[in-house]
Amino acid sequence: MSRDEFAHNLFHNRTGVLATMHRKEQAIRPVLAQIGMQIVVPEALNTDEFGTFTREVERTGDQLQAARLKAEKAMALTGLDLGLASEGSFGHHSSIPFLACDRELVVLIDRQQDLEIVGQVISTDTNYSQQQVTTLESAIAFAQKVGFPSHGVVAMPEAHPLPGSPIFKGITDESQLVDAVTELLRQFGQAHLETDMRAMHNPTRMKVIAQATQDLVTKMSQCCPQCGYPGFTAVERQAGLPCALCQFPTALPLAVTHRCQKCDFSSVSYFPNGQEFADPAQCSYCNP
Incomplete structure (x- = not known):
């Protein structure tokens, strides 16, 4: 096998x-x-x-x-x-x-x-985004910018609301948005809107x-070359890919170490992205 x-x-x-x-x-x-x-x-x-x-x-x-x-x-x-x-x-x-x-x-x-x-x-x-608004028009503009109504919106009084503050989640139609923002503006004079990042609303x-x-x-x-178990993945990346122009080491990866969590076998591979030199644009010496 x-x-x-x-x-x-x-x-x-x-x-x-x-x-x-x-x-x-x-x-x-x-x-x-x-x-x-x-x-x-x-x-x-x-x-x-x-x-x-x-x-x-x-x-x-x-x-x-x-x-x-x-x-x-x-x-x-x-x-x-x-x-x-x-x-x-x-x-x-x-x-x-x-x-x-x-x-x-x-x-x-x-x-x-x-x-x-x-x-x-x-x-x-x-579409991760957030905005503080003081008008309903600004709230609607924000929602449209982040893909509403196919993407949900959350509304709350401020970015870090106090315990017990109202938080309106899963807003996916305009009437919900209008009601939530209107209530927040009435109570607090402002509303903090952000994208609903829960998967079912995004x-x-x-x-x-x-x-x-x-x-x-x-x-x-990805199987271990020694014992054959899966999950032989990168555990460490070493920066230092040399610049093509000046040979100065850059922040790009020079080598990557893979290790097996089953038998602890490890191997080091150089030039993991298939290139031996970095573009000078990525060099802090050539392009400070």
């Missing part, structure tokens, strides 16, 4: 539980079906207990830790030994500060094989979750 066949057989015809209450199965299930994995969604799971985008509940741990906790809770509820969860994070791009980005993780925990594999995508394809985010799931499937097929 080849390594690819071995990895495929580890997950084919198995059932995994997906920790979601926001319909993420719509993005994740079709991708995993490509490798013959079945997905179920537990009815009694409240993923909001691990954190909410609207800040009522602070996220438990970092992004990966929160996803792990969700998957583990779903496995505990169902008794299944294969669990999945996704977690998103939104903010400014680390390399392009004026661009918003969406970092999506999809984690798979396999207790039968003692494996954890994480798919990841960082995408600038997002088709753009759903697409990125599907991309992260595809990355997960790719990593599930």
Whole structure:
């Protein structure tokens, strides 16, 4: 049996539980079906207990830790030994500060094989945005800018509302928007609007979750050269790709280390992006 066949057989015809209450199965299930994995969604799971985008509940741990906790809770509820969860994070791009980005993780925990594999995508394809308004006209203009009504909107008194403040989520039609903003303007003289980043109200985010799931499937097929187990993925990246003009090391990756979580075998690959030199535009010496 080849390594690819071995990895495929580890997950084919198995059932995994997906920790979601926001319909993420719509993005994740079709991708995993490509490798013959079945997905179920537990009815009694409240993923909001691990954190909410609207800040009522602070996220438990970092992004990966929160996803792990969700998957583990779903496995505990169902008794299944294969669990999945996704977690998103939104903010400014680390390399392009004026661009918003969406970092999506999809984690798979396999207790039968003692494996954890994480798919990841960082995408600038997002409508993530927020704005403080003092008129209904400004509120409607903001909503139109972020793809309303196919993309939902959230309204609250301010960016960091006090406990007990009214928060209107899942606004997906103009009458809801008008009612919510009118009430906030009456009570507070202002309204803070932001995109509803929950998956079921954000088709753009759903697409990125599907991309992260595809990355997960790719990593599930990357097998350790020594023991053959899947999940032989990058654990460390070394910067220093030399500039093509002056040979000065740049911030671009020179090498990447892959490691097996099963047998701990590791290997280093140079020039991971298929290029041996960096464009001088990326060099802090040639282009300070």
